[in-house]
Amino acid sequence: MLEISVKCIGCTKCVAVCPFGALSMSGKKAVVNMSACTLCGACVQICPVEAISIKRETASKDFSSYKGVWVFVELEDSEDLSAEGDIRKVSFELLSEGRKLADSLKEDLCAVVFAAKNKNYERILGEYGADKVYFCENEEFTVYNTDIYCAAFSALINKHKPSAVLFPATVKGRDLAPRIASALYVGLTADCTALSIRDGLLVQSRPAFGGNIMADILSPNSRPQMATVRPNVMKISQPKSGKIAILIREDIKIDKNMRRVKVLKRRMEKASSSLKIENANMIVSGGRGMKSKERFRLVEELASVLGAAVGASRAAVDMGFKEKSHQVGQSGVTVSPRLYMAFGISGAVQHLVGMKNSDIIVAVNKDPNAMIFTAAKYAFIGDAHQILPKLTEILKKGLKKD
Amino acid sequence: MKIIVCIKQVPDTTEVKINPETGTLIRTGVPSILNPYDHFALESALNLKKKHPGFTVDVISMGPPQAKAVVQFALALGADEGILLSDAAFAGSDTWATSYALSMAIKKIGKADMIFCGMQAIDGDTAQVGPGIAQQLGLPQVTFCEHIEVEGKTIIAERHIDGGSETVELRAPALFTMIMPKDHPYAYPSFTQIYSASKKKFSIWNAQDIGAESHYLGLKGSPTQVSKIYPPKKETETQFFNVSAAEAAEKIVEIMKKEGFIK
Known part of the structure; x- marks a missing residue:
């Protein structure tokens, strides 16, 4: 009421x-x-x-009218504030995961898009698994605004009653989702690393208590059940070419006065080089075991010879060995390169969930019981300080010969 | 302007260890600290106070009685007044119930122009409480801020976005969540400051004091529930090598060749 x-x-x-x-x-x-x-x-x-x-009525506990898994489709930002970007890759990751959840619930997977123009979204999102696309068309959506998106999204939820909504754990998703959850008095779980359905409920798994243990979280008494998921956590399924989603246009009037925060200027970093850990093919990472900023150079030297990006554990970042932007893990960046090499990283859960989706993991640690070995395919019990220079030397020689 | 900074006491998580046999956390002896993001939010607020005579900075925290330590720490750093929300009724609150309690307390303090929060706490990493408070109070929010300037009632904030940054403009009242700039040297209070903090106004409020409806608090008021806690499961077959450094280096090169990373 x-x-x-x-x-x-x-x-x-x-x-x-x-x-x-x-x-x-x-x-x-x-x-x-x-x-x-x-x-x-x-x-x-x-x-x-x-x-x-x-005034919210206390939950009736009859959620039978709540159906469907929704995914918030995020668009790329650009410096030109009047330009609307392409769909961000994480949206496809969420659709792929959402498809599995919708299938086990035997419900529809719906994509939610806020944009000034429809750019064939029913085709693009349909191929990645969406049954329906709720499309809200308005020029006010081009520059993201918390209040405008929150009001529009909350209205859509109240109208169509989805059972679950997935948001990317990006800056926008993390700005928007808690606002909606707060407005609707529903549960929201941040940075889930796995999702599944049990007894009709969304099981949201994430590292807890500083990241050394996993927790399964439920929101049994409210709908929709909402979760955010980091980029690079879920794998993208093969798109089905030719599948078209049903486009449902939602007419939502937006008053300009709702925009209480105005973006004056936006600066985007230059086209991301392969050396950024988010999209690197190979990552060489170091942890607390590297002991000092000087010794951490051994990690950087190997990375440089391989043309790999440099990663670091939270401990290494906290101790000042490497900048925060290189931090791999729940509190840093989630990565899924083809090769991940970990030197002197003990492997707290919060680190493991940030890199366990890497194709091949090679780990070097003195401690045979180091947690990092549980994620590794190849585990070397040994001293990173001795192995690293030898490894770099062999590779340097090998590359010179070629 | 009146600034309220929301702060949290957290375990120094880099020190938390896991018992490999039981899979439970070994928490004994883990020191508590002021959440680093909140520490930066507090310093940002205190810098504004230094620059603009007449600005005040209050701090508020929610937690068990021992969380008084972080409020005292904030007072020592220069905050004017401190409040701790502490009540068994708050125990087990998730991010929704926490935002509700903090927003009720902020309403009770009244007339806040700016509310600062850390972007997230290092023990939960959710980043949900700040926006939750803003929604409960009906305030505009600017998340992931790195720098804030105030001119009259106009606020200019620099914020981080994915792959870049933004400059935004808004008017008070509003809520801000702060990120941590790289290599930020944190301020710590001197002995004189710690001494003077003990003379500042500090209050403990319970659920009744803030006029909170009890069914919105604690476990009962939290829409999310932890259903199970478990050690992470092993997903990969691990091949172990316990060899000399030279052999290990050669073996790694061999693996890289086999997996096709080098020729």
């Missing part, structure tokens, strides 16, 4: 901001038409005197 209290001063701001025309003026007070209201909260945010509130 939306309630408007006697505090209403009749400023009409809520009438203008309502995306669904559910508010109007009666006398000098705002009134709500509950059949049009979706409880999106846009009016609550804009009201200058806190006269509007949303």
Whole structure:
């Protein structure tokens, strides 16, 4: 229920901001038409005197009307604030995973797109598994804004009642998802590393307590069940060419006054080189066992000979061996290169979940019980300080010969 | 302007070890620290206070009674007033219930122009509480900020986005979550500061003090539930080598050749 209290001063701001025309003026007070209201909260945010509130009925626990797995489709940002980017790769990862969840629930997989123009989304997203595309068309969506996206997304959820919604754990996803969860009073689990269905519920697995142990998290008493997933965690399934999703256009009116945060300028880093760990083919990583910033150079030298990116564990970053942007793990970057080499990394769970999807993992550690070995295909019990220079030397010679 | 900084006491997670036999955490002897992201958020707020006479900085934390230590630490660094939300009713709160409790407390403090949070806490890494508070209070939010400037009621913030950065403009009141800049040298209080902190105003509030509805708090009020905790399962067959450094180096080269990474 939306309630408007006697505090209403009749400023009409809520009438203008309502995306669904559910508010109007009666006398000098705002009134709500509950059949049009979706409880999106846009009016609550804009009201200058806190006269509007949303009273949520306590969960009925009958969630049979909540159906479908949704994926928020994120578009790339660009320096040109009027340009709309391509679909980000993580969206396809989420669709691939969402497809499996939807299949085990025997429900639809739906993609949600906010954009100024439809760029063949029903075809592109259909090939990656979407049955339906909820497409909200408005120029106000081109530059991401928390309030606008939150109001539109909450409204869609209230209208169509999905059972689960997946967001990328990107800057945008992490900005938006908690806002929606807070507005709807639903559960949200951050940075899930695995998702599955058990007894009709979404099982959300993630490292917990500083990342040395895994936890399965459920949101049994609220819908939708929401989760964020890091880029590079889920594998993209082979697209099915020719599969087209049903395009459902959603008409959502956006009041410009909802944009309370204005982007003045955006700067994008130059086209990412292969040396950024996010998209590197090979990563040579070092941990606490490298002992000092000077000795960490051994890791960097090997990486340089191989043309690989340099990774670091959280401990190595905390001790100042390498910058934070090189940190691999739950609190850093999740990577899935073809080759991951770990030197002097003990392998806390929070590190393991950030690199275990690498194709081949080679680990070197003095401690035969090091956790890193549980993820490794090739485990070398030995001193990284001695092995690294020898390895670099052999490779240097070998490459010179060629 | 009145700034409220939300802070959390966290275990120094780099020190947490796991018992390989039971798979449980060995927490004894693990020191507690101020969450580093909150530490930076606090310093950002205190820098604004230094620059703009008349600005005040209050800190608020939620946790067990011993979390008083981080509030005292913040007061020693220069915050004006400290509040700790502590009540058995808060125990087991997930990010939703935590945001609710903190937002109720911020409402009670009243008239906040800016609310600062760390982007996330290092023991949970969720980054959900800041936006949750902003939603509960109906405030605009700027997440992943690195720098904030204030001119009158206008705020200019530099924020991180995927693959770049943005400059944004907005008006107070608003909520900000702060990232940590690279190689930031953290400030620590002097003995004089620690001494003067003991004279500053510090309050402990319970659920009733902040007017919170009990069914929104703690385990009962949390939409997410932990159903199981377990050590990570092993997914790969591991081949072990316990050889000399020279042999290991040659073996690794051999593996790289076999797997097609080098010729």
